[in-house]
Amino acid sequence: xxxxxxxxxxxxxxxxxxxxxxxxxxxxxxxxxxxxxxxxxxxxxxxxxxxxxxxxxxxxxxxxxxxxxxxxxxxxxxxxxxxxxxxxxxxxxxxxxxxxxxxxxxxxxxxxxxxxxxxxxxxxxxxxxxxxxxxxxxxxxxxxxxxxxxxxxxxxxxxxxxxxxxxxxxxxxxxxxxxxxxxxxxxxxxxxxxx
Amino acid sequence: xxxxxxxxxxxxxxxxxxxxxxxxxxxxxxxxxxxxxxxxxxxxxxxxxxxxxxxxxxxxxxxxxxxxxxxxxxxxxxxxxxxxxxxxxxxxxxxxxxxxxxxxxxxxxxxxxxxxxxxxxxxxxxxxxxxxxxxxxxxxxxxxxxxxxxxxxxxxxxxxxxxxxxxxxxxxxxxxxxxxxxxxxxxxxxxxxxxxxxxxxxxxxxxxxxxxxxxxxxxxxxxxxxxxxxxxxxxxxxxxxxxxxxxxxxxxxxxxxxxxxxxxxxxxxxxxxxxxxxxxxxxxxxxxxxxxxxxxxxxxxxxxxxxxxxxxxxxxxxxxxxxxxxxxxxxxxxxxxxxxxxxxxxxxxxxxxxxxxxxxxxxxxxxxxxxxxxxxxxxxxxxxxxxxxxxxxxxxxxxxxxxxxxxxxxxxxxxxxxxxxxxxxxxxxxxxxxx
Numbered sequence: 001x002x003x004x005x006x007x008x009x010x011x012x013x014x015x016x017x018x019x020x021x022x023x024x025x026x027x028x029x030x031x032x033x034x035x036x037x038x039x040x041x042x043x044x045x046x047x048x049x050x051x052x053x054x055x056x057x058x059x060x061x062x063x064x065x066x067x068x069x070x071x072x073x074x075x076x077x078x079x080x081x082x083x084x085x086x087x088x089x090x091x092x093x094x095x096x097x098x099x100x101x102x103x104x105x106x107x108x109x110x111x112x113x114x115x116x117x118x119x120x121x122x123x124x125x126x127x128x129x130x131x132x133x134x135x136x137x138x139x140x141x142x143x144x145x146x147x148x149x150x151x152x153x154x155x156x157x158x159x160x161x162x163x164x165x166x167x168x169x170x171x172x173x174x175x176x177x178x179x180x181x182x183x184x185x186x187x188x189x190x191x192x193x194x195x
Numbered sequence: 196x197x198x199x200x201x202x203x204x205x206x207x208x209x210x211x212x213x214x215x216x217x218x219x220x221x222x223x224x225x226x227x228x229x230x231x232x233x234x235x236x237x238x239x240x241x242x243x244x245x246x247x248x249x250x251x252x253x254x255x256x257x258x259x260x261x262x263x264x265x266x267x268x269x270x271x272x273x274x275x276x277x278x279x280x281x282x283x284x285x286x287x288x289x290x291x292x293x294x295x296x297x298x299x300x301x302x303x304x305x306x307x308x309x310x311x312x313x314x315x316x317x318x319x320x321x322x323x324x325x326x327x328x329x330x331x332x333x334x335x336x337x338x339x340x341x342x343x344x345x346x347x348x349x350x351x352x353x354x355x356x357x358x359x360x361x362x363x364x365x366x367x368x369x370x371x372x373x374x375x376x377x378x379x380x381x382x383x384x385x386x387x388x389x390x391x392x393x394x395x396x397x398x399x400x401x402x403x404x405x406x407x408x409x410x411x412x413x414x415x416x417x418x419x420x421x422x423x424x425x426x427x428x429x430x431x432x433x434x435x436x437x438x439x440x441x442x443x444x445x446x447x448x449x450x451x452x453x454x455x456x457x458x459x460x461x462x463x464x465x466x467x468x469x470x471x472x473x474x475x476x477x478x479x480x481x482x483x484x485x486x487x488x489x490x491x492x493x494x495x496x497x498x499x500x501x502x503x504x505x506x507x508x509x510x511x512x513x514x515x516x517x518x519x520x521x522x523x524x525x526x527x528x529x530x531x532x533x534x535x536x537x538x539x540x541x542x543x544x545x546x547x548x549x550x551x552x553x554x555x556x557x558x559x560x561x562x563x564x565x566x567x568x569x570x571x572x573x574x575x576x577x578x579x580x581x582x583x584x585x586x587x588x589x590x591x592x593x594x595x596x597x598x599x600x601x602x603x604x605x606x607x608x609x610x611x612x613x614x615x616x617x618x619x620x621x622x623x624x625x626x627x628x629x630x
Contacts, residue, residue: 013343
């Protein structure tokens, strides 16, 4: 009797263990299927996260917004960043709010640096859930190199493709000079090899 | 009776019978009384060790193999493949529960494997979807998902993993004591297993390893979460904690013989001594008086409530244990457990004369060492005498290092201390009973 109970409880625990990563998958796949697509300009760097393999760290341009009037924010607080697409087709943030905005696309983020007191020019920096792009270990350094070159030539054409649904953002890809960074990195590595 | 002794006895029996010291009948009765020698102990340990090492290696190997991004697969299939190691581990653990519920080796091994795979699957999904690095949530989710396994399979290594996990989770909030304090309810969730495991086999390797993990993790948990409401109250909290460890071992683990099995006593005792020695230095007490001391992590008001309550519980427990030794006139142990009381005294004197405070702790160590020496001589126990001499010698040497005394006198004192050691040992050895 006791054994059957234990087996049943183990079965329940196992379902919970599977359901957790599975729900992570389902949530992201839903956003990738039905979310709205945005392009955010980015500037990758390449740190090393020992446990999760290699990734390109991303900082989105324009992640500092003017503090919304009459609202007070502190470090780590939730904030809804309002998305605005400019005439070149790239997305940025107009402002943020503590309440969900109606009728405009937004990303749920956190306050990284609140605006300084009594300084009207002081901006609020967002901590966005778009901060890393995982790559195969052996092309991550090449990817980093490719991006630096694109910065140096003053093209500034690296961007992240993001799908957003109900404030939830999922990265679809990282692009450099209009091509996926994986392709650009592989091409750069092939060139370096043939020289 | 120890297994080795029984084995020896059985070897001797035929000869004893042959020489007519024992009759064949009484030899048989002896055999019946002590029963057969079970040789399972070593094999069991080997099986557990190899099972666990094997599970670790397979688990780590799979993590390494999959930690690359494999671009051949679509994102979705990569995500689904990430779940396969977890499913395999669950299948293995399920099989062990059904088919090998008696085998500790199978249970520990498959449960460690399962515990690692739960973490691996979440980490791999995070990687596949470029999920922002939120280590705290990752660790907490992982640990809560493996906790049921600890109870359902009655396994201690995953319990140790859980404890280490929640400790590092609390550590990441060491600047946010209000969250770090959640270490305690999380630790209590595993407590029934620890009680069960230590009752089962406190003296075997499993109990020892688990004890070690508990001591170290609780120590870290205390430093992350407590003592933030009254800056500097660590001078009371840590002595109390080590007193509890020490007294717990004196009361519960009396049968243990080998030193490595006495992690509670050894680490508790060492902690008490280390703190007592550090309390003889002025700078510890000078630091406490700085108005900025502990200011940045300070909590107050309602947030400090759980900190205050837990601190009071720990200190009260230590004081009760001290009183209990005192009541039984166990001088040596009650002296050892008096440090929390002196910590309270030092804390309340912190605004006043520092010299007086350091004098108290110098006097305490002196009394402690002398009591050990006297007790050792009375019981004819060389180990006790030497422990006391060691404390005394260290105290004298330390005091001579931080005072302005000439080299010649320092040298002479060292020689005298050394001679003291030797004479005491020789005297006790001559008595013949020195163990």
